[in-house]
Amino acid sequence: xxxxINIALIGxxxxxxxxxxxxxxxxxxxxxxxxxxxxxxxxGICKLDRINKGYIIDLPGTYSLNASSIDESIVINxxxxxxxxxxxxxxxxxxxxxNLKRNLLLFTQLKDLGIPTLLVINMSDLxxxxxxxxxxxxxxxxxxTKIALVSARNNEGLDELKKLIINYRRLPTKPLISLKSINxxxxxxxxxxxxxxQLYKLWLVITQDINYSNxxxxxxxxxxxxxxxxxxxxKRIQQKETIKRYQHINNILKQGLKVDYKxxxxxxxxxxxxxxxxxxxxxxFFAILMIIFQSIFSWSTIPMDxxxxxxxxxxxxxxxxxxxxxxxxxxxxxxxxxxxxxxxxIPQIAFLFLFLxxxxxxxxxxxxxxxxxxxxxxxxxxxxxxxxxxxxxxxxIPAILATRNIENWKERLITILVTPFMTCSARLPVYSILIxxxxxxxxxxxxxFKGLALMLLYLSGFIMxxxxxxxxxxxxxxxxxxxxxxEMPNYKFPLIKNIGLTVWEKTKSFVTEAGxxxxxxxxxxWILASFGPGREFNEAENIVKQTYPSLNQIELETKINSFKLxxxxxxxxxxxxxxxxxxxxxxxxxxxxxxxxxxxxxxxxGTLATIYNVQNDKVETIKNKMASEIRxxxxxxxxxxxxxxxxxxxxxxxxxxxxxxxxxxxxxxWKWPAIQFFSMTLIAYLIxxxxxxILS
Amino acid sequence: MVTLDELKTGEKAIIEVFETKxxxxxxxxxxxxxxxxxxxxxxxxxNDPLYIKIDxxxxxxxxxxxxxxxxxxxxKI
Numbered sequence: 001x002x003x004x005i006n007i008a009l010i011g012x013x014x015x016x017x018x019x020x021x022x023x024x025x026x027x028x029x030x031x032x033x034x035x036x037x038x039x040x041x042x043x044g045i046c047k048l049d050r051i052n053k054g055y056i057i058d059l060p061g062t063y064s065l066n067a068s069s070i071d072e073s074i075v076i077n078x079x080x081x082x083x084x085x086x087x088x089x090x091x092x093x094x095x096x097x098x099n100l101k102r103n104l105l106l107f108t109q110l111k112d113l114g115i116p117t118l119l120v121i122n123m124s125d126l127x128x129x130x131x132x133x134x135x136x137x138x139x140x141x142x143x144x145t146k147i148a149l150v151s152a153r154n155n156e157g158l159d160e161l162k163k164l165i166i167n168y169r170r171l172p173t174k175p176l177i178s179l180k181s182i183n184x185x186x187x188x189x190x191x192x193x194x195x196x197x198q199l200y201k202l203w204l205v206i207t208q209d210i211n212y213s214n215x216x217x218x219x220x221x222x223x224x225x226x227x228x229x230x231x232x233x234x235k236r237i238q239q240k241e242t243i244k245r246y247q248h249i250n251n252i253l254k255q256g257l258k259v260d261y262k263x264x265x266x267x268x269x270x271x272x273x274x275x276x277x278x279x280x281x282x283x284x285f286f287a288i289l290m291i292i293f294q295s296i297f298s299w300s301t302i303p304m305d306x307x308x309x310x311x312x313x314x315x316x317x318x319x320x321x322x323x324x325x326x327x328x329x330x331x332x333x334x335x336x337x338x339x340x341x342x343x344x345x346i347p348q349i350a351f352l353f354l355f356l357x358x359x360x361x362x363x364x365x366x367x368x369x370x371x372x373x374x375x376x377x378x379x380x381x382x383x384x385x386x387x388x389x390x391x392x393x394x395x396x397i398p399a400i401l402a403t404r405n406i407e408n409w410k411e412r413l414i415t416i417l418v419t420p421f422m423t424c425s426a427r428l429p430v431y432s433i434l435i436x437x438x439x440x441x442x443x444x445x446x447x448x449f450k451g452l453a454l455m456l457l458y459l460s461g462f463i464m465x466x467x468x469x470x471x472x473x474x475x476x477x478x479x480x481x482x483x484x485x486x487e488m489p490n491y492k493f494p495l496i497k498n499i500g501l502t503v504w505e506k507t508k509s510f511v512t513e514a515g516x517x518x519x520x521x522x523x524x525x526w527i528l529a530s531f532g533p534g535r536e537f538n539e540a541e542n543i544v545k546q547t548y549p550s551l552n553q554i555e556l557e558t559k560i561n562s563f564k565l566x567x568x569x570x571x572x573x574x575x576x577x578x579x580x581x582x583x584x585x586x587x588x589x590x591x592x593x594x595x596x597x598x599x600x601x602x603x604x605x606g607t608l609a610t611i612y613n614v615q616n617d618k619v620e621t622i623k624n625k626m627a628s629e630i631r632x633x634x635x636x637x638x639x640x641x642x643x644x645x646x647x648x649x650x651x652x653x654x655x656x657x658x659x660x661x662x663x664x665x666x667x668x669x670w671k672w673p674a675i676q677f678f679s680m681t682l683i684a685y686l687i688x689x690x691x692x693x694i695l696s
Numbered sequence: 697m698v699t700l701d702e703l704k705t706g707e708k709a710i711i712e713v714f715e716t717k718x719x720x721x722x723x724x725x726x727x728x729x730x731x732x733x734x735x736x737x738x739x740x741x742x743n744d745p746l747y748i749k750i751d752x753x754x755x756x757x758x759x760x761x762x763x764x765x766x767x768x769x770x771x772k773i
Contacts, residue, residue, distance in 0.1 A: 236716075488754040
């Protein structure tokens, strides 16, 4: 019989909690969402010994049980609800050896909730270089717990931790801090009113919405009648409580912790002196950005060409091997080119996530936040907007979720509204193919025109983001006290395992999420392109033959196919919007791609591939097909003016349903996604119009 | 007594009192308490934000927040 133990990993950010989680669970972990919110939920299974199996949940990092963000409120909601299936049998608090005092604040809170709590002191390998020595037996006695010294980096202490987890029933669960010593009258009254409830739990429920008001409390229905005190006096009690906890911790650490400061030679100081230098810091940051983008584009060309070629090859093989028919057509003309359209940018996404997670893991991202705060504040943003803005170059969705740790709502809202201007990876395939088609070969100062064009597109997205945040900050009338507290973590050498798992997880979820949409749209498009209403579509063959009696067989077939497409359902749709988009230089076929791109812009290439495939049966690479498209006047469809106007449209329009959905979820109203959608589309339309009219 | 933002780079002090109404609770939870030692490590371009060390915590806060924290300068002997 195997027994299972529910384990919750909990701790401050930057304590190496995730490294311990990765070390315990490895590839058995899965990432989902907490019900109803888009907070990442990481779970995994760990074999503790022959009998016991641990179900581990890695809770979002938090500094205390007094929530001030959605991520933190998840932690409290779970810990307050014994009926939750994830409610832990044992909580494992991960503390960083260099910052025990602050980490222990959360520990004392957990203890007071009556949950068996183990204390893990992580990064124990740093103890001797930093001159730290601990009296473990004394700390165990005073904090009434068991302590495991772990170094996730060196894989040390994990077996000991597993043993302690198995024996969690022996952990004392008595509260550490007496709330009554903080405010006797208040807590005595509280106890009298609800004699069967645990005091600290009651207190947490009461004080939750002082700092954060969005918590649903359906599981603990005891709030009414409790608010006898005003919020400000509750806040005072809360501050007293925190001070009391720190006093308690300090008294114990005075005996149990010794630090020899002479030993602590500081690596941090030396790096900081350069990396946040008032001049060099900025130069280094921009140099790093340049290197990242340069390497993303040069390194991913080879795998991208390979993927593109493979899908063409696959289609050709299938056409040869399979019996001709509707199903074969759907597969080779709809599904495979559609999927190829997304598979092609897996390499770039993976590289982008790789660099982002390295910046995050090393602790450098916080320095960037520090460097950029003053400058970004001028535009109504916060230093913390840097993370969403940089992540926005991968994908706006995780980027918008990353705005959650911006304390000031106005700054956060503006960041959410402008992040989709950043050039996300879904725009890349559109840019790559259009640049290849319309930007001439050549170079200036050693930079190729094509490379420069791409850089300009990235830059224009960023500038538009800044401009519109400046506008929003002037228009939006909100008064918020701006809070800005950022922890500056120690510099760490990134753990390959952590980075590998992040890149794998993010790329996988991106591809499956986008893949689903693209698959659905490709099938839908193919159907709409292969069928049509009325006489023109159904009798296309006869009509074309009568109109052009002199053509040979091949020419005739091409004519018939394009006539069919023009009169199919999708052709009618494209024709319908042609008057609106022709001032921008687009024909009705681009119109079709544009319509389908409003679901997700990455379908642009796939859509064109599907349309042109339906039109002529020969399978070629997408680029060749686009290059050979010719307008009625004999000029190529994708000329310079049209290409530029199209790229600018994709640069500024909000063509992503998932972004709209996430913004709705994060702002809790349709108002902001609607404003964002219409303003971005309008800007895109006007700028494309202007550029086409000037260039053509 | 001076406010935290008036310290010079590299200067150490002890936190005396703070304007609790205007100070984010988060900062208190991170260990910014009366009696804690504080060091101003670095001022960003245009003196804002400030990079400080409170006990063992390294934090960045804005100048306006630092103005709410009153400190006693460490006397050099």
